[in-house]
Amino acid sequence: MPDAPQQRRIIFQHIDEPGYTPGIDCYLRHGGYETLRRAVTRPPAELRDEVKKSGLRGRGGAGFPCGVKWGLVDRKSGKPIYLIVNADESEPGTFKDRYIIHQDPHQLIEGVMLSCFANDVKQAYIYIRGEMPRGARILENAIAEARAKNFAGPDILGTGRSCEIHVHRGAGAYICGEETGLIESLEGKRANPRIKPPYFPAVLGLYQCPTIVNNVETLCHVKHIIAMGGAEYAKIGTPNNTGTRIFGVSGHVRRPGAYEYECGKITLGRLLYDVCGGPLPGRELKAVIPGGSSAKVLRFGEKFTLKNKDGSTRELAMEDIPLDFDTLAACGTMGGSGGLIVMDDSVSMVEALANINAFYAHESCGQCTPCREGSLWMKKITARMVRGAARPEDAALLKSVAAQIPGRTICAMGEGCAWPTQSFLAKFGAEFENYYETRQNRPADALPLI
Amino acid sequence: MTAPAATPPAPAAAPAAAPDLVTVNIDGHALAVPRGANMLEAARLAGVDIPRYCYHPKLAPAGNCRMCLVETGAPALDPATRQPLIDPATGGQKINWMPRLQIACATAAAPGLHLRTTTQAVRDAREAVTEFLLVNHPLDCPICDKAGECLLQEQAAAHGRGCSRFIERKNVKPKRTQLGPRVMLDDERCILCARCIRFTRDIAKQDVLGFIDRGSHSTLACRAGRPLAHNYSLNTVDICPVGALTSTDFRFKMRVWFLKQTDGIDTESSAGVNTTVWSREGVIYRITPRRNDAVNDTWMPDSGRILHKQIRAENRLLAAKVNGQPAGLDAALDEAVRLLKKAAGAPSRSDGSPGAAATTTTADAGVAASGTAPNPQSAIRNPQSLHLVASTRATVEEQYLAKKLADALAIPAAARHLPAHLAAGDGLLLTADRAPNTRGALLTGLAAGLPAPALAALAADIDAGRARTLLVINEDLAAAGLTAAQLARVRIIYIGTHANPAAAAARVVLPARTVFEKKGSFVNQQFRLQRFDPAIPGLAGTTDDLVLLARLLAAVTAPAAGPAPAAAPHGINAIWRSLAADTPVFAGIEYATIPPGGLPLAPGPLAALPFPEGESLHYKPQLFQLAKTDAEK
Incomplete structure (x- = not known):
């Protein structure tokens, strides 16, 4: 890792030190x-x-x-x-x-x-x-x-x-x-x-x-x-995003793991490519969920137009997003829990979403209506899609169902269960619309999806 | 436009403190409501209906259905001066609207609070919640008992999108779960509002219900080994906003829209629970509680819901009898009058005034005659052999006529008996006094003191041969402690609804009507006068108690040589005129003007009697008496 930026270890100061025990x-x-x-x-x-x-x-x-x-x-x-x-x-x-x-x-x-x-x-x-x-x-x-x-x-x-x-x-x-x-x-x-x-x-x-x-x-x-x-x-860190953060990187990178950096002092690209070693051989990074699975997904190659304090705007490539609370929020997602889930081009976004939706439908407590019924409905739609019964109109339906949940629930799980669907649809909409054909071409001996 | 709002009902026992009013604004209408008032209720006062499922006025808000989402806002304040800002666009106050919708049911009235309930955002939210509630709902309204009174049905029609976008498989859940002896659960219909759980936990204090499983698969269930068996279980059926909980008794019996609703009173105890009696073509199908915030809120005991089954019970008295043989009503009444007069002694001819005789031919003969009758004490002698057993289950009107009759027959206080019906109270809506109208018997003057648990004095009089004739009004003498041998020693005139040992031993049986077949009023433990209406016509062979009593009264007060008693009247209004004139506590009251929620009476010193009731839902014995004493000052 010649190029990797130095970690600023505060919480992890002694962790992994030889001889450091929990006693x-x-x-x-x-x-x-x-x-x-x-x-x-x-x-x-x-x-x-x-x-x-x-x-x-x-x-x-x-x-x-x-x-x-x-x-x-x-x-x-x-x-x-x-x-x-x-x-x-x-x-x-x-x-x-x-x-x-x-x-x-x-x-x-x-x-x-x-x-x-x-x-x-x-x-x-x-x-x-x-x-x-x-x-x-x-x-x-x-x-x-x-x-x-x-x-x-x-x-x-x-x-x-x-x-x-x-x-x-x-x-x-x-x-x-x-x-x-x-x-x-x-x-x-x-x-x-x-x-x-x-x-x-x-x-x-x-x-x-x-x-x-x-x-x-x-x-x-x-x-x-x-x-x-x-x-x-x-x-430490940047104004309003002080201190260090632990980033837990999982998924399709060479060196997944937990890394501690100053807030906002490392960009997403540096973390994934320089620290975590980039994609697996022969692969390209496709998407990353930056703050735990409920955060909105980011697509590699995405560009964001952000407002500066003086009112002017600036372009920001997805790889150049500094990992702090405010910039990630300005890019329409969130720092969340600091858990980054990286997906490369082997991943079907429909199948990935089906997996996430299955999780939220399973975990909704069932107390309030939008999350309880919405999460299960979204799960049923994406599960049906990966079973091979996708319809062209499912993308629009998913988008509409997801939009009916956030902001109307007792707790933040309304957002948590809707944001994946909303962002996957917003950023990989074509994959969803064309999924029916993709699914037909899936090899017969492929692993079961869910 | 600032309109003073009706304040929500204060707890009955608490002295009414001046409410702290704040001005809120709902859809552009300003109104004053008590600080902290529930905004869903406040909106109702403003004529704005906010749809809801989980909210119930008598339960703590749960906020889980999300149907009552509205826009809320507060006046923007200048950060420097803390003065409200003016919106230059409208010239009015600038309102900071919250970015998210809020649930009205958990929003408390605060000064300047603004609500918008008709915006696109609110409409979208309602449509979304409606769609979500329907995706896993079986939509089996055609076979659902709740259809016609189902919140989901009504509000889906009002706020739903009208078509379904759901092509997936619906959830499968248990269809026929017997939660308790009287409540059946269809889990697929359940919208998980948790009203039933909150009721059993917070009101019935029997925490037996809960959800198991998670998410959309959540299932209502009883705690292990603890069925929903308490005496208030059917309230969960009433408050279920959908057809998930149904009454095993009413299930699949009748569509609710065919049923006529009649105001009733639960006669089980002195709580005076307000009820609605649902009937069709002379048959009662169910009894449900009727909201009265001062008496029973929206609850009633299960045991009161099956009282209508007494109407066609096997032991119902359906034919007048004389000496055990069926007889016409007139013949039975004549025999009753003969026995009464014989026991009481013939009235002195000289005391019958011509005026009294003339009025007996008018429509309200019984009452008018008794009202102008000469002093009965001078008219009738030998009173001790005639005893009256009256009832705390009779209506105020019947008790009043019974009192007039006893006066006319010169039955002294010692020979007037009032059996008590006592049992342990449940602290909620079944009180220790299991009769609906003990207070009525006291207020009408029928009884001078509290009812006695056993008729020991009467038993002694029978044994001693002093009591020879008994006029019994709908009381089971055997249950009150008289032996068969004692009953065999006396001549009984029995007015009542159902067969019992006294009726079997009676010389004259006059079949009367149940509370569902007549009108009248009761005075509950709070001295609240409450009226009820007949739900169904009286069964053939029965006669309204008031008619029976009025005819007896007319006959015993008629001059011996005068004209025959006229056809007896259905004269409840005339009875009330007489009652109001005779009894100061009822002065100025007419039967027709007793309000649906009842009329609190000022009982005076009677309130200090040692009534058996303990604390119940809206009754605290000590507090109640203190409040009454204060009122008298």
């Missing part, structure tokens, strides 16, 4: 819990201010500023404030949180404890995806270790303040990653997302108390923000 002794040898030790004597508001100054945006998918989220918490209700770590990493194409948990669980726990101190939280939960039993065991161990060293539990580091962390294993549903669905699930109910208003977690969250729900990576960043100071952290 607390190793973490302490690498300066672990020093930040917490220094921070416990600082007033909580000051810690919150550091996070606000850092400009940290949530790494779970929506990119909501973490400091603002903490600022919304109702601190006058007299009710306890809960912190929930969203470790339900279920978005297809996303695998950063599990990596952190497996390799460096104490980094997360230190971030959690700092966030608890900053927000007067006495009870934190780590809601971990049910399919990650090993991660749950690692976290349980790490919490026990941290408790034994008095970094968690009662009277932390002699401050007289207590905070417990519990690991809760999800029961296996994508929707448990939606913060209010997660809260319902944590309460022991079916993970149906709540209506907002009135159930904003910052006011009426877990057990109807003010609740902060943050992603694993976000909370790890908190540790580094407190360590280096919010203003210093804000210098």
